[in-house]
Every structure is written in C-alpha cells, then in structure tokens.
Amino acid sequence: MTTTQPTGRVLSPVRASFLVFDSFWTWYRRNWRASVTSSFLQPALYLVALGFGFGSQVRPGPATLGLPYVQYLAPALLVASMMQIAAFESTYPVLSAFRWQQTYLAITATPITPGQVLGGQLTWIAARLGFSAVAFALIAAVLGAVTGPAIVWSVFIAVLTGMAVSAPIVAYSATLESEGQGFNVLFRFIIIPMTLFAGTFFPVEQLPGWVRPLVWITPLWHGTELSRDLTFGTVEPLQALGHLTYLVALLALGAYLARRVFNRKLAV
Template sequence: MTDAAQTARPDRLAAHTPEVSAAKARRWGSFYFAEHMLRSMRAYLLTIVVTSVGNPLLYLFSMGVGLASIVDRSSGGAAAAFGGVGYLAFAAPALLISSAVMTSANEMMFPVMDGFKWRRIYYGPHVTPLVPGQLAAGHIMAVGARLFVQSLVFFLIMLAFGAAPGPWSWALVPLGILTGMAFGAPLMAYSAHIEKENFQFSMIQRFIVMPLFLFSGTFYPLETMPAGMQWIGWISPIWHGNQLGRAVSYGLAEPGWLIALHVLYLVALGAAGIWWARRNYAKRMGA
C-alpha cells in the first residue's frame, strides 16, 4: 500500500500534537492519574479481593450465627434496645461504614508517602502538564472507586444475610464512600505534609483508627457508654456514618436536624481534607 493510500484511510490513527496532548492532560489529568492508581492496585489485587469479600463474610457470619444469636436471646429484649431490629441488622451497617474508613485510612497513608518519598510516583506525572492538585484528585478518585466496589460487595453480602431490611438500604454504598473520604481526605493531607515516616502511621492506626472503631457506637448504642467517653463518638466520622447507615438500612429514628448534622459534618470534613490535601501537594511539589 502506497503512502498516499495509507494517508487516505479514514481509520488511520495519528498521534496528537504536543499542544493537543498538553490540553488533554490539563483537562483530564485527574482521571488519567486515577487510572494509573487503579492499575497500580493490581499489585495487591488479591489482598483487595480477600478483604472486600472475606471481611464482610466473617463479620456477618460471626454476628449472625454467633454474637447476634446470644444477644437476641438475652433478657430485656434486644430488639427494643437496638431500635426494633435484631443485633445483626443493628451492627451490619456500622461494620460496612467502619470497613470503608479503615480501607480509606490505609490508602491515604503509606501510598501517599510512597508517592512523595519512597518510589516518588508523583514526580513522573508532574513533569507533564499535570499539576499537583490533579495528582491529589486522581488519588482520591481511585480510592473512591475502591470504596465503591468494597461497599457494594459488603452491601450485597448484607442482603444475602438479611441484614439490610429497609428499601433505602442501598444508600449504604454512597455513605461508605462519604464516610471513608471524611476520614481519609484529612489523613491524606497529613501524609502529604510529613517528610519522614517515624511510626506516625502505626500510631494513627493504634491510637486513632482503632479507638474510633471501638468507641463510635459500632457494636452498641453510643448512649450506653459512660457520659465521659461519648464525646469520642460525637467527633468521630464513624459514628456519624453509623447513624446515617442505620437510618437508611432499617429506619433508625433520628430527628431531621440530627440527620442534617451527620451529613454536613461528613461533607465538611471531606471537603476540608480535600482542600488541605491539594494545598499540601502543591506546597510539597513546589507548585
């Protein structure tokens, strides 16, 4: 085939000019970097699958067959104590929310430090027209995609266990993403700020993530805790997410103003964290 014939073919692919490529990067750079992050997650895909499927199966099986059966048979009426439902239906939405928060915390600590210090994966894209804010946004989008899949799988397993009786229980999926980001985005901003990892992440896991998981009304109503410890739940994104999750899952009675407060608190934390993260990325990368 002659060169003229090849040029005349309508299906012939041509490389973009540098100007066109730069314009596309400036417009869609966040999506390009999110795709890169999602592809890099294939390195630990087995871990993602095991945690996304195994954790809800183990949690709900242990609750449904083990602890829930004991609690529901206890004297005093467990249904009355847990808003008119059994213990499994009470705990399951909170377990979904807590699982999303823990995943978000993991993705917003070591991978962020990896991007700046260890493998420096942020600096390759940064020599292109991508700006630091796009790198931060792409990282957040990739984590959000993982949270969506994980929360959806958890929700489907809840349905199989009969632990999501309400017609609005599907809203647990976006609530998992919202709560995960409300905790993960500020943590991402902090991770982008520190120069060295001197066991800060281990301390965060032990003294922030786990206490919030245990003392945010995940396994029992917050009101049953001593009054001097209830403030932990009030400031915890997990508690606000738990209450919203129970409201949509089985209709937990919450005043309208408190529902609005839960939503506003999570949105404000997430938005502030994203703003802070983009600012720290720009500062860290000299932009």
Template structure:
C-alpha cells in the same frame, strides 16, 4: 501543552486510570482486607456473638446481625480508607516516586491529589457495595433503602481519608501511621456506637464520638437501613462529613503543591 489544557476532570480521570491499571493486575492482594475480612467479622460478631444478644431496646428492636450490618459497612469503609490514605500515598512520594513522575507531565500537584482522592472514593464505594450485597445474601439487610448506606459509608470514609492523605503528604517516614490506626481508627471502630449503643458509654465519651466521621456515618447508614432517617439530622451529618472532606482537600492541595511543585 499547559497543565490547564487537560482540565481538572480529565487530569483526575487519567490519575484514576493509572491506579486502575495497577489494581486490575494486583487486586488479589486486597481481597482479604477489603472483602473477606469484613464478611468474616460480620459472621463472627453478627451470627456467632449475635446469637447471644437478645433482640430489644439496645438493638432498636432488630436482631443483632441486622443492627450490626450497616455500622460494619461504615467501619469497613473507614478502615479501608486508612490503608489507602497512608502507606499508598507515602509510597507514591518516597518509595516509588510515582507522583514525581506524574507532575513532570501537564498534570499539576492539585490534580494528582484530586485523582488520588477520586480513586479512593471509587475503591470505598465498590467495597461497600460488595459488602452490602453479601450482607443482603446473609439476611443482615432487608430494606431496599439500605442502598443509601453505600454513599453514606463512602462519604464517611472520605471524611477520614482526605485529612489523612494531606497528613501523609507531610511525612518523611511512615512511623506515625501505626499510631493513627491504634489511637484513631481502633477507637472509632469500638466506641462510636457500631457494636453497642453509644448511650451505654459514660457521658464524657459522647462528645469525642460525635467528632468522629464514623459516628456520623453509622447514624446515616442505620437511619437509611431502618427507615428512621430524618431530614434535618441527616443534613447535619452530611454537612459535617462534607466539611471534613473539604478541609482535607484544602490542606492536601497545599501540602501536595509544597512537596511536588518545582
């Protein structure tokens, strides 16, 4: 049976089934990073620190907890994407060698990549949906349109994930992953308008923030939550994030084929 007889979707779903089989037995290991940590952060910053922040122009006229929640949704998606796209991918190449086993079947290297990215997208979507539900229960989300923040946060996370997965496919050692967290993820977390308006930072920082998927995701999530989303800017944000995903997929297909094709 040739690889083509599986079809791209069936092959990707088989890969997702593999990840799900592992996850349903080991999900407890991800509870803290995926669910508990973001909720505690929302409580600490939104309720604790937020009690000292006056509702006004800086928060768009909203209480700080409400201002923070949609941004933290996107930030959490980006941070989770970081972990799902680095050590997990590297392990499948070097330590567990799962990918090598998979390509010995009719599944191709490109289909392995597609399955990995689809699994990451499902993880991000489920995690952000759960966080949104908890934020709603805490009173941080009040608008029904906030449900759109889930796909927007997932897209922003994938715009970060896809290029990082491609990068991970080129690594022989995982040493550089810590640098990604320190010099990409942390600045994206702190300096893209999540915790305070971007206008409070020096002007030269703004273009750097605009390049990050987190800033675009925050703009979309806040716009959806507060009902201020405008069509043309939203299409621009979505187009930019989609372009980053497409770039990551193109590079990933190349590097996975180089690494796995025999």
C-alpha cells in the same frame, strides 16, 4: 485553569485527574487479588463472627432497635469497614508515592499539576470504597443481614464517611518523610478506638457520659447514625442534614489541606 501538553492539546483538570485515576485503576486490575482479604473477606468475616456468632447471644430489644443483632450491625459495620479501608489507602500508598516509588514526582514531570494528582488520588480511593461497599452489601443481603433495599443508602454513606476520613489522612501522610511511628499512632489511637466506640457495635448511650462528646466529634459516629437511620427508615431531616454537613465539611477541609501539602511538595 487548563493544562497544555507539549503537543499543544489542552488537557482539562477533569481529564488530567482522570488520567491519574486511570493509572491506579490499571495497576489495580492486575493486582486486585492482593486486596481481596482486606476489601471483601475480612468485612464479611466480621459480619459473620459478630453478627451471627456474638449476635446469637444478643436478644432483640431497645438497644438493637428491636431488630436481630446482625441486622442492627450490618449498616454500621459497612461504614466502619469502609473507614478502615480508606485509612489504609490514605497512608502507606500515599507515602510510597511520595518517598519510595515517587509516583507523584513522575506524574508531575508531565503537564499534570499537583492538585490534579490529588484529585485523581482521592477519586481512586472513592472508587475503591465503592467497590468494597457494594460487595459488602451484597454479601450481607445473601446472609440475610439487611432489612431491605434501603441498604443502598448505606453504601453511599459508607463511601462519604470513608472519604471524610481519607482526605485529612492523605494530607497528614503527605507531610511525613518516613512512616516511623506516625501511622502506628494513627491506627492505634484514632482508627481502632473509633471502630470500637463510635456506635458500630452498641449504642453510644451505653458509654460513660464524659466519653460521649469525644464520640460525637468522630466522623464514624456521624456516618453510623446516618447509615442506620436511612436503612431503618428512622430519618429525622435536621439530624440527617447535620450529619451530612459534618462529613462534607471534613472532606472539604481535608482536601484543602492535602492540596496545600501536595502543591508545596510537588511544585517544581
């Protein structure tokens, strides 16, 4: 379906979503300094503190796949960091665009549809993750925390994992009328436990047996396993396909749910 502007020009869905994306990009170019800490410095400090600080007490062995701990950690921490950034970008900014600044309402007063607004929003979040993931990979390479150029694959997996987390959260954020306890519960009981126990810092085999099935259903575990396998060259095709299918399916489901909520709340 195409959108017709008042001038009579036809605006394609791709073009409309790009215009939404461009509005976020324009804002970011003027305010990027506000996100330097969360996007670049914080992940790098985690890598230094845990990889070199705590990691100096961890000897290479089966648990670290025979690698120095910082190299074992880097591809997984890349994915976990992008998941955290994705979660933040999908909460307060989305609620603000609905309730406080009402940016979405202003956009849909033009010929741009709610679905196209969502497309632009998700595209922007993916771009933000891409910028941050590349910066993290470069910093890790400078610090000697990568094993080779295969870290590029981790960048793609980190963005995909972040989007698999982002889309359902965008759908959830769109349903809220105020932040209340909604975001606190999300971060305290979902995002932080995933970061700690989904295999980022140690193999999930070290967890009690009854906990592991809970870990296996988290997108971060799938992203972490896939990132490490691709980086270290230990990929098994069927397992990799399973991880990819899970992440893509979660992204698609989240986008579908978000589209329904956006249509309901923004339709005139």
